Amino acid sequence: MLDLSKLNLPEKQRLIVDTALDLFQQFGIKRIPVEEICKTAGVSKMTFYKYFKNKNELVRFMWEKGFEQSLEKFDEIQALDIPFEKKLQLILKMKEESTAKISHQFALDYFYASPDLKDFFEKLSRESISRFLSFIKNAQEKGEVRSDLRPEFLLAVINIIKIMVKDEALINSYSNYQDFVMEVNNFIFYGVLPRPTSEE
Amino acid sequence: MLDLSKLNLPEKQRLIVDTALDLFQQFGIKRIPVEEICKTAGVSKMTFYKYFKNKNELVRFMWEKGFEQSLEKFDEIQALDIPFEKKLQLILKMKEESTAKISHQFALDYFYASPDLKDFFEKLSRESISRFLSFIKNAQEKGEVRSDLRPEFLLAVINIIKIMVKDEALINSYSNYQDFVMEVNNFIFYGVLPRPTSEE
DNA sequence: CTAATATTATACGTTTTTTATATAATTATA
DNA sequence: TATAATTATATAAAAAACGTATAATATTAG
Numbered sequence: 238m239l240d241l242s243k244l245n246l247p248e249k250q251r252l253i254v255d256t257a258l259d260l261f262q263q264f265g266i267k268r269i270p271v272e273e274i275c276k277t278a279g280v281s282k283m284t285f286y287k288y289f290k291n292k293n294e295l296v297r298f299m300w301e302k303g304f305e306q307s308l309e310k311f312d313e314i315q316a317l318d319i320p321f322e323k324k325l326q327l328i329l330k331m332k333e334e335s336t337a338k339i340s341h342q343f344a345l346d347y348f349y350a351s352p353d354l355k356d357f358f359e360k361l362s363r364e365s366i367s368r369f370l371s372f373i374k375n376a377q378e379k380g381e382v383r384s385d386l387r388p389e390f391l392l393a394v395i396n397i398i399k400i401m402v403k404d405e406a407l408i409n410s411y412s413n414y415q416d417f418v419m420e421v422n423n424f425i426f427y428g429v430l431p432r433p434t435s436e437e
Numbered sequence: 438m439l440d441l442s443k444l445n446l447p448e449k450q451r452l453i454v455d456t457a458l459d460l461f462q463q464f465g466i467k468r469i470p471v472e473e474i475c476k477t478a479g480v481s482k483m484t485f486y487k488y489f490k491n492k493n494e495l496v497r498f499m500w501e502k503g504f505e506q507s508l509e510k511f512d513e514i515q516a517l518d519i520p521f522e523k524k525l526q527l528i529l530k531m532k533e534e535s536t537a538k539i540s541h542q543f544a545l546d547y548f549y550a551s552p553d554l555k556d557f558f559e560k561l562s563r564e565s566i567s568r569f570l571s572f573i574k575n576a577q578e579k580g581e582v583r584s585d586l587r588p589e590f591l592l593a594v595i596n597i598i599k600i601m602v603k604d605e606a607l608i609n610s611y612s613n614y615q616d617f618v619m620e621v622n623n624f625i626f627y628g629v630l631p632r633p634t635s636e637e
Numbered sequence: 638c639t640a641a642t643a644t645t646a647t648a649c650g651t652t653t654t655t656t657a658t659a660t661a662a663t664t665a666t667a
Numbered sequence: 668t669a670t671a672a673t674t675a676t677a678t679a680a681a682a683a684a685c686g687t688a689t690a691a692t693a694t695t696a697g
Binding site for chain 2: 672673674
Binding site for chain 4: 270271272282283286290291292
């Protein structure tokens with residue numbers, strides 16, 4: 238996620254974000270000093286500090302915009318006139334892609350250094366979860382998800398997943414992080430499909 | 438390259454080298470502080486400094502041992518009773534593998550910080566080149582490489598390649614660094630095969 | 638061309654990180 | 668139990684990174 242072409246930023250600012258995105262994904266946020274972003278982007282340090290108060294604000298900016306864009310896409314998918322399961326597939330794919338970007342390393346290693354960014358990240362996560370819950374509730378009303386599933390339970394499951402994400406042994410048992418993400422999503426979404434009661 | 442099992446190091450030292458190898462390859466040498474190697478390896482800092490004077494010495498150690506092992510393998514290949522072209526294929530494969538390890542990032546980003554390591558790396562490179570030249574000369578004597586090729590020219594070509602390696606635009610035009618390495622090797626070795634004069 | 642704006646290079650003081658060592662306590666081993 | 672290996676902790680010094688100030692240079696618009 239995060240399509241910079243949609244943001245209409247000044248050239249230099251776009252360059253900075255673009256470069257930082259690359260570097261952060263490759264090495265993790267905390268390993269990349271501001272000066273390296275600037276050097277790699279071919280932009281002076283002063284220009285960086287013109288557009289962003291500091292590295293945290295840059296990260297916040299990227300996450301916020303990326304989050305907005307993924308919400309937009311989420312809404313688009315919901316509005317499509319296709320079966321529930323197809324929507325789920327699209328959403329899973331989207332989730333997978335955005336998680337590949339705001340990936341393991343990218344996010345996690347920075348939290349230990351910056352508590353407020355961690356808070357911010359979790360705020361975005363919460364909002365994201367809430368959207369998913371609405372989606373499920375709506376699907377329940379339409380009979381696309383079994384009605385005896387308590388949304389609160391689903392919420393608890395999602396909270397547990399936040400803990401699971403910190404379980405390195407678990408994560409490492411997957412060949413890559415996306416596989417893990419897919420597993421989680423498969424569990425959440427395909428695990429709550431209406432149980433087959435009779436042939437149709 | 439660099440098979441730690443062959444080195445018979447004390448457990449903790451092996452752990453340190455093994456861990457450092459991983460981290461350096463993933464993030465580059467300069468991005469990994471000694472303390473992170475220790476934490477990741479689950480070894481105290483004092484133990485690190487017991488086995489290595491500093492990070493440079495660790496890097497030097499790894500390069501030296503890796504270089505020794507690759508020379509051994511090089512000699513083994515030369516001693517095999519197989520056609521010249523088969524040997525070349527094996528050597529190319531070996532080169533490719535060892536370059537994948539002492540890779541782009543792994544080596545290059547550190548040179549700017551540590552000139553003596555750069556010197557050391559280049560010393561190893563020179564020795565390596567010299568070995569290759571002997572190999573070619575020997576092949577010339579056997580009529581496996583065209584005799585009108587001047588080894589000095591080959592040396593010059595190899596020196597130019599050292600400059601080429603610093604040409605980021607060129608490197609980036611390959612999808613990955615190994616592809617570039619293969620290209621270079623293909624040029625050097627397959628470009629000097631005896632020209633077909635008549636059918637045999 | 639001129640004035641306003643954006644960008645850069647440089648220098649700088651401050652904070653943070655990293656380094657490398659010293660010391661004492663703990664653990665493992667013969 | 669004595670010896671060696673390892674750790675935890677503290678610390679001074681060096682290096683890296685931060686963020687700002689300033690002056691010079693490009694760029695752009697009127």
